[in-house]
Amino acid sequence: MTSGSRFWGAAAAAASLVFGAGPDPDPNLQAVQIVCGRCHTTKVFLKEPRSWERWNDVFADMTQRGANGTDEQLERVTTYFLENLTLVNVNTSPAEELTGVLTVSNDVADVIIARRQKQPFANLAQLAAIPGVDREKLEQRKSRILF
Ligand code: HEC
Structure with a gap:
């Protein structure tokens, strides 16, 4: 199984080319707050690292529940999760x-x-x-x- 998001494929591929989170306020975290903070607080996930596969399952689940965003926002969300919340072996x-x-x-x-x-x-x-x-x-x- 490849690691790119099965749901945001293009965004995930592009995100691997995006480096650095930039100066604060972190624009990637801002995108997370906009995209993922609409229905519930981001506290439900901001402290709990998971594998990329498990995050992709969450993204799929949330997409089904109505989560969405612009390509740029989704790219930033992907980058934020990879850089800050994803386990790697x-x-x-x-x-x-x-x-x-x-x-x-x-x-x-x-x-x-x-x-x-x-x-x-x-x-x-x-x-x-x-x-x-x-x-x-x-x-x-x-x-x-x-x-
Ligand atoms: C359209 C509304 C909506 C948006 C936007 C949304 N969620 Fe959710 N999310 C929910 C609902 C509803 C639940 C509760 C599901 C349940 O209780 O089973 C939930 C639960 C969760 C959970 C806890 C369940 C689990 O699988 O651990 C996590 C983590 C989560 N969301 C992450 C996210 C992330 C990351 C994003 C942004 C990509 C996001 N959510 C965007 C509606 C949303």
Whole structure:
């Protein structure tokens, strides 16, 4: 199964190319509040990381209940969830989740995948040693980075 949203396919693909959340107020979080805060408070999900697959199930469920937004808003929502609320497994997750959660380029994700096929990553330090991986982001996101 691919990791891109099965429902917001194009938005998810584009979102993996969007880097950084920008200065505050975070425009991606603003989009989450507009798109996902319409029917209930965003507190129902803002503190609970899940796998990308599980988020896609939630997006599908909410879409059925009437959640919607512009392409740009949905792209921002996707980026926000990947960067802030999604769990990734460095040794098993597909490239799209690595780029989204770690905020690395496709090339860097390919290097991570090539490396793990030879020898699985054991810890954050090994991941941080890959050129192009941002140590500061890893440190911020380490609770969501699994091995
Ligand atoms: C059109 C209204 C509506 C919008 C917009 C909406 N939701 Fe919901 N959401 C609901 C309803 C209704 C429930 C309660 C479902 C239940 O109790 O089973 C719910 C429940 C939830 C839950 C708790 C259930 C679960 O699966 O854990 C989560 C998480 C959630 N929404 C996330 C989101 C996210 C993320 C967005 C934005 C992409 C969003 N919602 C947008 C209507 C909406």
